[in-house]
Amino acid sequence: MKNRFSAIFSLSVLMLLLSDVCVWGAVPANYYQSIDGTSGATMKARLKELVKNHRLISSYSDLPSYFEKTDTITKQLSSGDYGLCWWDMYSDKPVLVSIRFGANMNREHCFPKSWWGGSESAPAYIDLFHMYPAEANANQAKLNWPLGEVEAATFDNGSVKVGRAIPEHRTSADKVFEPSDEYKGDFARTYMYMVTCYGDYSWNSNYMWMLSSENSQYLSLSKYAVDMLLEWNKLDPVSQKELDRNEVVYGIQGNRNPFIDHPEFADYIWGEKAGTPYEDTSVEINKQLFSPVKDQPVEFDDIALGDTETTVLKVRGQDLTGNINLRIYMGDKDDFRFRKYTSASAYTLVDYVSLAPSQVNADNGYNLVVEFTPTELGDRTARVLVSGDGIQGSFGISLKGYAGEMPTLTAPVALEATEITADTYQAQWEPVHGEEVDYYVITRTRYKGAQVVTEEITAEAPGVTIEDFAGSDYETYTVKSCRLKQYSPESNVVTVAHSGAIDGIMGDDYRDAYFVPEEGGVSVVCTRGEITVGIYDVSGRLIVTQGVHNGSFIPLSSGSYIATSDVAEPVKIMVK
Incomplete structure (x- = not known):
């Protein structure tokens, strides 16, 4: 289904061959020797052992330099000239490789990082087999929705769609992401690789739409995902693009995507051949x-x-x-x-x-x-x-x-959140004029009852969509910039509640406060400086009055209280 790119791609391959990028040969002899005679869970486990211990690329921020080797194509520009562009499976829009990542292009986790909690230390975070350059608007629309075929689109750029799924692909997710037909096989084989290589991860229970942990020996796919990915794997066969990319990534990471080398493995693991031992007649022992x-x-x-x-x-x-x-x-x-x-x-x-x-x-x-x-x-x-x-x-x-040069970075200014819905909001900040940055790190703190959970999110341009807001009573975020692995100071704190931002910007003349019940007391979250807090029991008796600052902890016995301050409305709290 990729014939319309064949002539243009040939020129890209020629350019690669003339550059310092080596295009490696066919599958190494005996690479899949351990798979012979297996199927089902055993085959999947053997493949995991084969591919999991790969070399990590240098960093998330360096991904564009790797994409120059794995994901470029010569395209015709609007001017009529031809130029080397990003090979983008999310949009047909030609974007030259000379254009910086951020406003136009994103580093895309094809298999959403939120599904495993987004840890940046996890090898999956920078595994090239699911990292692709993606047009920014399409990437934002995709969010962390599962794959599926769209019945009613809310986003359609002519290449990909986001919207309500067809009945066969519906789950508890509000929407699905549908790639174009010419890349559905690419996405299927990417997802098969990910659940094979990282099947032992602890997956976020909120995002199990395509996943199933029924088999304790290895992570499996849900029924709709199995049926759909097997279908896509057959309808969109392995392309030359995938074969060439597999070789380049093998040269970088030292592992391969088995489902590109052997798309039939999918049938032996999830499909109709799951009970039939795989026979590889090409296996021969050699050093x-x-x-x-x-x-x-x-x-x-x-x-x-x-x-x-x-x-x-x-x-x-x-x-x-x-x-x-x-x-x-x-x-x-x-x-x-x-x-x-x-x-x-x-x-x-x-x-x-x-x-x-x-x-x-x-x-x-x-x-x-x-x-x-x-x-x-x-x-x-x-x-x-x-x-x-x-x-x-x-x-x-x-x-x-x-x-x-060792950079000197200034703290960004965090702005009030926008586009707040029941489950998402847009975190915003103002970059420092004249400072070059590689990316931004947003520290998101979620408050749910007595629980406080902090996570870090990366973004390439000012503004990022925060997901799963419905799981929090309210949240805060700060921002810092990164350049050459050096970080700026943290920005001011912005607070977001379901009714909107709570006076989140820390100005010199305005402060606010709120209270986080914890075991044995309550923590105070405030924007800056010292404030006065009063704690009353249910009878109205004042039991604590003191000056506090951000992060202060007030010890209290278990029970119900009314907490007040000179910068916030009284609230009822429950201490365990």
Whole structure:
């Protein structure tokens, strides 16, 4: 279904081949050897072991530099000229790769991060197999809705739709997200990869629309999701785009999407062949180094001069009998070092390591930690020579980093929330004029009875839609900017209630306060400075009066109270 792109894509492939990006070959021999003879839960578990221990990319903020290798296409612009654009599965609108991410393009978690709680430390947060460039308006409309086919659209840009699902795809979700027909298979195989690689995650019970945990051995898909994804997997076969992207990501992360290499695996796990052992007639035993691969780029997050960044280089093989040797050489070689561990926590920095066959042949291979400590500003590069008795000949891989000036960042100004509904609102802030930032971090604090839950959300441009507001009595948010992994001070606090923002901006002449009951007392949340608080029992007797500030805790026995302050209306609180 992707024929209309074939001619244009050929030009993009040619440009890649002429660049420093290596397009790797076919599936390595024996990569799927452990899958032979399995099906159902066993096959899914074996695939998980095969793909889960992949190398992490440098950072979320660096995703555009990876997208330049995985998701570009030459398109005709409105001017009639041709230009290298982002290969966007969310919109046909041509956006040149020279345009910064933020207002026009977003780094999109195809499999919504809120489904696992949004943790930025989780490998899924930056797994390239579900990270795609996406047009900003389409990405905002998608939110974290499940996949499905749309019956009545509330958003339709000609490529994707968001709206009420057809009856067969309806769940408790208000809406579904429907990709265009030419990419439905891409999305299906992405979701199959995610529930295979990360099936042991603790999923948010509010977003189980496509997921089912009925089988305790591995995460499964709900019935409608299985039926739909299997159908999409067949109706939109694997395209050259997916094959090429799979090879590039394999070169970066050291793992593959099995459902692109073998789309038939889906039938053996969820479909009609779930009880039939899979037979791979191509399996043959031979010695092989799976990772790293020739010309693989090892890229570090952009950092400030004076900082140090680390990443992991996966070294994994099969049936090797000799050592694998790695040596840093050429270019800015003094800026890069391997960690050679002498104990669980102690290590020395070296430019040469020799790994034993037992380390490389292990199921998960060997995680070689590489440090980047730049000595000068700008792009920093070096090479690693891979050789040894365990392989024939030798090959090189590249090390790449960037050092910028240490930034001085000013706290953004958080603005009053807008577009408040029962379940969502738009958090807003004013960026600091003239300061370059990579992205923003919104600290969201949710108050529900005695519970206080804090989470961090990233955004590339001022303004982000906050979801699941219905699960909170009220919320607060602050914002800070990030540049080269350095953070600005926190902004002022904005408070959002279901009736709207509660005087959330901390001005010099205005303050507000509210009370969060906790076990053994009550915490005070106020905007700035000291305020006077009074606590009354149910008989109207004043039992506490004192000056407090933001974060103060007032000890109280269990019971009902009336809390007052000189900047807020009286409220009833219950202390456990």
